[in-house]
Amino acid sequence: MAANQQTSFEKSLDLFRRELSDDQIKQINGVNQKTVNDAIQEIQNRLGRRGDLCKLTRVQRFLHAMEHIEKLVTIFLNASDFVAFIWGPIKLALMIATSWTDSVRKLIDAYEEIAEALDNLAFFHNLIRSRDHLKLVLEDYFSDILRFHRCVLGVFSRPEWKRFFEWAWGSFRREVKPILKSLKRKQALLSDDKLQSHAILKEVQDSDQCTKDQFSNLHTSLADIRSTLASEQLQSKILQAQEMKTYLESRLDVSKSQTDLQLESRDPVDENSGIWIFSNPVFKGWEGEKSAENRVLFLNGSPGSGKSTLAKTIIRHQKKKEASAAPRRSFLAYFFFKHNATDRRTARSMLQHVIMQLVNADETIMRLAHERLSTKEVTELADLKELASNCFTARPNATLVLDGLDEATGNEQEISIKWCLDKLLPAAATCGCHLKILICGQRDGRLDCILSSYPQIRLDLVDAHQKDIEQFTKDQAANIGARFRLARQEEENLISKVSSASQGMFLYARVVLDNLAAMDSKRDFKDELENDSFPKDLDQAYDRITQRILQNNRPSRDTSVKRILGWIVCAARPLRWREIQSRFCIDADKQICDIENARLDSCKAICSSFVDVTECDLFPNIESEQVVSMVHETATKYLVLNGTVNLLQEHIDMALFCCRYLSSHSFTMSRSQNITDEIRSGYFSFLDYAAAHYALHIEKVEASTDSALTLEAVKQAAADLAKANCRQTSVQTEESHETTQDGNLAIQDNVLVLAKNIHSRTSRCPHSDCFANTIGYASQRRLESHNEAFHHTTTGAKVTFPTGSKTGEWDLYEACKAGDLGEVKRFHRGGEDLKSAGAKAVTPLCAAAEAGHGHVCKYLVDNGVDPFRNKRDARSSRNPITGVINGSHLEILELFLHSGNGPDDSQLAENIARAIHADRPAALNMLLTLRQPIDHADVIKLVPLEIISQTGWRLVRRGSHSIDATLIHAWFQYVKPEFYNEKGVFIAQSDCAEYKIWGDIIFRQLDSFHRALRCGCYSLATFLMDIGNDEYLQIKIENGDTPLHCCIRRLCEGDCSDCMSMVRRLLQYDGGKFANITDSDGSLPAHTALSGCAPQPVLRAVLDNARDINHRDNSGQSPLHKAWSARLIGVLLENKSVDLSSRNNRGQTVFSAFLNDGHVVDVDAFEYLFEADPRLAWTPDESKEGFTPLHHAMKLLESQKLVPYYHQKRIQRVVKFLLTCSEAKRVLMAYEARSTEADRKKVRDFARKEMLQEALDIMDSILFDVVA
Structure with missing residues (x-):
């Protein structure tokens, strides 16, 4: 018990230590109650001298409580370290806080509140000493005290803490509130009358006369307190912070997903590229040293050299370091300038993004920013600079990474750098903040001039x-x-x-x-x-592409290429392929959309290397949803400079198109008019882009003086647009900002109404009794599919005659399977039970659903058959929902979802898992969008469990377990969109409160990760590795198994590519960390792989990642002791560092251990080991008996009647091997030294029986069984 307690105390202390600086730890070491009292006296004297007396005696009650904590801790720990960390933070906080009277008064108020919640510690001194259950209370008390100290020091350890005290103290009160509640609940728990009686009796009689019932549930109660308060704390934090963050995101025009999207955008370069930077001397000097001259690093290279990719590598490296370092001691912020993104090319946008990142990282900064910005009607650039500087310098360490500064517009580059060098760096130095700045960009004559005095890394020279x-x-x-x-x-x-x-x-x-x-x-x-x-060079490379796709191509392709490239270059944001296609199809003047104008080839096939195409993670492999962008800014410049793209003309064309498009009759008609035909034609496909960005293209044209005539045409189109949207606006250049804004608002209003109508399901079934008459469909094609499934007539329909089943019977089941609705009705009228499975073990509805007969399914559902609550027969696992999901009968699935009460939450989760397992994205989307659960949280918890529970029988049937987690991500993104960015990349941060709540549920409560690996559900395991942070992925289960242990125990027999992929993914985690973590038996995954006879590829991969191939488990066995076959030994011995003489805790080498443990070992294994080290055949155990392998083999031989015949033969082969090997003489001599005459006689008898003459000769020569 004591050992476990010490581990728990150490864990709490380690968490506390992590948040302290080296200086703080030095100041805390050696502090005790006396030094605290002396410090208080010194502080009181100092305050008295300056006439600023503060009643420090109020802290005595708290100190008295800490005295009891010290006494209780030292009862069974007796460790000075723990004592120092009880008293040290008090001294440290008081010494700092007393430099400002207001702060010390508030601190003493907090100490008094804690003291009130600790006033029963003296009474329970003996009780806690005597009861192991109540020692857990002490552990909780100690943890709470350290949490309180952590909160206190969090306020006073910031650089220039007085500047942030007002906002930091607000955060402190919120964090301390649950600690106080925790202490008070434990106080109430220990104030139970019977517990108090027991304490009195314990003091008086020193006996144990009270019943133990009062203690039996104490541990559970404490756990409930901990979990409840943790949840309350997180919920409180979310509720209080969400409103402020929402306001700041709106005010700064930046969302968290936008900041994360900068880092998550994919690069077409190997993930290991760029790791050389971390060993570069210049980079190491910037990263590690704290000298002023190394605080700025300029990373530069030619266009397209990979600077942004390298910047992302560095940022991820810094984020990982930050996560493993002391919390709340450092900031990391970054910004990527982009020439083709309006919100990525100014100093203002940079400052907005940086501030928002710091707000998301620190609640005190959030409160500071909220107060500063909410008091200003307009936020000037100077305000943002000052706020960003204040935020950055609020922690001891900070890092800022700016990439692509050469892509900033105008003088924005100079403004950004001057703020960094002239404002931010001096501010950090003044506040004692160690700030590092990494600037990435081209040597464009401006950047390199400004940064010439700072260290730099030139990529072209590396x-x-x-x-x-x-x-x-x-x-x-x-x-x-x-x-x-x-x-x-x-x-x-x-x-x-x-x-x-x-x-x-x-x-x-x-x-x-x-x-x-x-x-x-x-x-x-x-x-x-x-x-x-x-x-x-690069320009010539672009020339070659231009020649191939333009000059050497047919005229129609030439036109397509130029139009697509022009649209992409001038677009305000990357376009989706469907938006580009719509530009080919929509004629704004004629107000039509001709789908026959759509390009048949893909964008990549048309424009080749000039463009990048990015898959949408939510809708993978759907070409229309692909995002298209230029491969690089240099490609854009090349096309503009050589005249392939006339940028001004493209802006003119886009401005004219958008204005005419948005002012067409389809956008301005009465809201009551029907727009079904326009929706079906695809006319509104360009609506989202046109409504959001038409004004930008007008501004681009107005900013040019190249063509006054064209400018007038654009201005006239803009005026027509405003007029069409019922606003009178001036066409003069003096047009007021307010009037323009009114016009924009009118357009947006019309677009919003239109969008709502567009997204409604306008294609409705004409049959009034059909569910699709109410809900409708989004397209005519879907409606036609519905009619085919549910309402097809005899005209043109395929006639199906009753053919009977294989047994010659024609019954309700066969009629449903054949889709003969007339026969189904006849059987029903004849009294057949539509719900019964009958002799077929499959219900009629299941038969019809699997065959895709929607009209039969509708009849059965209309007559009371519930597809979600059908009678299941134990003889079959088939059901209607599985049938339609596996068969992709989406119309029938939609019918089922709208029938009756639909699925309850557990059934919804079950079928979401079915769609995921069946790899049916359309079915999954239908389940998610058409049915809303009663309790969303419950369904989120149930889905992983259902995916796991359905894995077993699916593996048996399929013989496969893919690691593809695409659909699980699609599901999770739908239910938790805030965890993903616009491209469907998981971006939730570990310090996000909502992430912690769901992380605890999924990884701790449900133990989904280990369970998924244990049952071979690799798609779920992959998903969990994608979303899990280090803390969650490294959780151990009760038997101490790591994820890699769990996976290895469940491997398929023989080579399985999916198993190998899963193992490889686990081994890639944190440089092979899982391969070097032991379970509760002290066994590495290598032990498990060898004892479980893992396939050779898996075994080699695990062994290659094991840092200590000779690691001994709790019983002293190295991996060698687990390799019980020649195949396993052969793979293991490929590693030359294997210690063949390794012994277990019984002092046995691998030879003796195999035999002593009774393994069914093939003699080939012994021969393999013997070849590696012949001495193993006769080496005795390092034990009292000193037995040799021959001793153990003979012992097994004597008990051969108790084992199967094939095992007997194997043991005999081993004995024969020992007696006939080249070391037989040493074997017999070693045996003789530790045996009786009777033992030796048995060996000779065996040799005679097996006719081992050479062994008999050796015995004679050494006088083996001759008594001296």
Whole structure:
């Protein structure tokens, strides 16, 4: 018990230590009650001298309570460290706080509140000493006291804490409130009358006469207090903070998802690229040293060199360091300037994003920012600069990363850098904040001039960066080699040619390789590699693409390319492919949408390497939802400079189109008019972009003086748009901002109403008794599918004649299976039970559903058959819902969801899991959107459990367990959209309160991660690894198994690619960390893999990641002791560091251990080991008996009647091997030294029986059984 208690105390203390600086730990060490009293006297004297007396005697009650805590802790810990951490924080806080009278008074108030909740400690001194259950109370008390100290020091340890005291104290009160409640609840728990009687009796009689019933539930009560208060604390924090954050997001025009999206955007470069930076001396000097000259680092390179990718690598590295360091001691903020994004190219937008990141990281900063901004009607740039500086310097350490500064507009680059260098750095130095700034950009003549005095890393001069490009080229060349069947030398020539010409530019390599991969033939590929054709720089690479997709193409393709590239270049945001397609189809003048104008090829096929296409994670592999953007800003500049894209003309065309489009009759008609035809045609496909960005294109045109005539046309179109939306606006250039704003509001109002109508389901079934008459469909095609499933007539319908079943019977089941509604009705009229499974073990509804007969399903449902509450037969697991999901009969699934009361929450969760397992995204979407659960939280909890429970029988049936978590992410994003960004990337931070709530439920309460791995549900396990932080992924279950242990115990027999993928994913976590964590038996995953006879690929992977291949478990067994077959031993011994002489706790080598434990060991294993080290055959145990392997083998041989025959034969083979091996003489001599005459006689008898003459000769020569 004491050992466990000490571990619990140490855990609380470790958490506290993590939040302290080295200086604070030094100041705390060695502090005791006496030093605190002395410090209080000194403080009182100092305050008295300056005439600022404060009644410090009020703190005595708190100190008295701490004295009892000290006495109770030292009862069974006797550790000075713990004592110092009880008293040290008090001294530290008082010494700091007393420099300001107002703060010390508030601190003493808080101490008094804590003291009130600790006033029963003296009474329970002996009680806690005597009761193990009540020792848990002390553990909780100690934890609460340290939490309180942590909150106190959090206020006073900030740089210039007085500046933030007002806002920090508000956060402090909120954090301390649940601690006080926790202490008071424990106080009430210990104030039970019977517990008090027991304490008195204990003091008087020192006996244990009271019943133990009062203590039996104490542990449970304490756990309830802890969990309840943790939940209350998180909920309180969410409720109080959400309103402020929502206001700040709106005021700063930045959401958390937008800030995270900067980091999560994908790069087409290997994830290991760029790790060289962390060993670069210049970077290490910036990262580690605290000298003023190393606080700014300039990372530069040519356009397309991979600066942004490297910046993201550095940010992720810094975030990981921050997560493992002391909480609340550092800030990390970052911003990526983007020339083609309106909210990413100014100093103002940079400051807004940075402030919002700091707000999300620190509640005190949130309160500060909220107060500052809520008192100003207009936020000037100077206000943002001052606020950002104040926020950044609120913690001892801070890091700011700015990327793409060369992409900032106008003088915004200079404004941003000057703020960093002239304002932020001096402010940080004054406040004692160690600030580091990383600036990434091109050497454009401005940046390098301003930053010339600071350390820099030039990517074009770094060999390791060039090696990354070579590796990228090598990977891509392998794909090209496979496409054109290149010889090895040809592939190597390609790698050399591209790498040497790249000159440090990732983009060059990527563009050239993409262009080569797009060649139509091997001859074209070879021609492109010729010296005259091969591009020498990036512009020439773009030339080659231009020649291929424009000059050498047919006129229609040439037009498509130019129009698409023009739209992408001038667009205010990346366009989806469906939006680009709509521009081809919509004629705003004629007010029609001709779908036949849609391009048949993909955007990538049309525009090649000029564009990037990003999949939408929520709707993967759906081409229309792909996001299209230019491959790089250099491609945009190239197209504009060489005249392929006339940027002004594109803005003119887009402005005219948007104005005419938004002022067309379809947008301005009466709200009561029917717009079904327009919706069906796709006319509104460009609505979202046009409504949001038409004004920007007008502004771009107005800012140009190139064409006055064209400007007038645009202004007239804008005026027509305003007029069409019922607003009188001036067409003069002096047009007021207010009038323009009114026009914009009118347009937005019309668009919102229209959007609501568009998204309604306008295609309704004409049958008034049908569910689809009420709910309708979003498209005519869906309605036609519905009619085909439920309302098809005899005209043109396929006639189905009753053919009977295989048994010759024609019954209700067969009629439903055949889709013969007439026969189904006849059976029903004849008294057949529509709900009964009958002899077939499958219900009629299930038969009809599996066959996709919607009209029969509708009849059965209309007559009272509930698809979600059907009678199940134990003989079959089939049911109607599974049938329609697996068969993708979506119309029938929709019928079921709208029938009766629909599914309850548990049934909804069950069927969501079915859709996920069946890999049916459309069915999943239907389940999520058409049925809203009564309790959303319950369904979220149930879905992972259902996915796990359905895995077992699916694996038996399918023989597969994919690691693809796409649909699970789709489900979770639907129910928790705040955890994902716009591209469907999971971005929830570990310090997010909502994330902690659901993380605790999913990983702790449900134990979903380990359960998923134990049952082979790898898709769920992959999903959990995607969303889990280090704390959750490293949770151990009761037997101490890590996730890797669980996975290895459930591996398929033989080679399984899914199992191998899951193991590899686990091994990749934190550099193979799981491979080096033991379970409660002290066993590594390597032990488990060997004892469970894991497949060789898995075994090798686990062993390769084990840092100590000779680690001994609690019984002293190394992995070698678990390798009981020749195959396993062979794989293990591939590692030359295996200790063949390793012994277990009984002093046995692997030879003896195999035999002593009674393993069914093949003699091949012994032969393999013997070949590696012959001494193992005769080495005795390091034990009192000193038995040798022959002793153990003979002992097994004597008990052979108790084991199966095949085992007997194996044991005999082992004995024969020992007596006939090349070390037989040593074997017999070692045996003789620790045996009786009777023992030796048995060995000789065995040798005679098996006719082992050579062994008998050796016995004679050494006088084996001759008594001296």
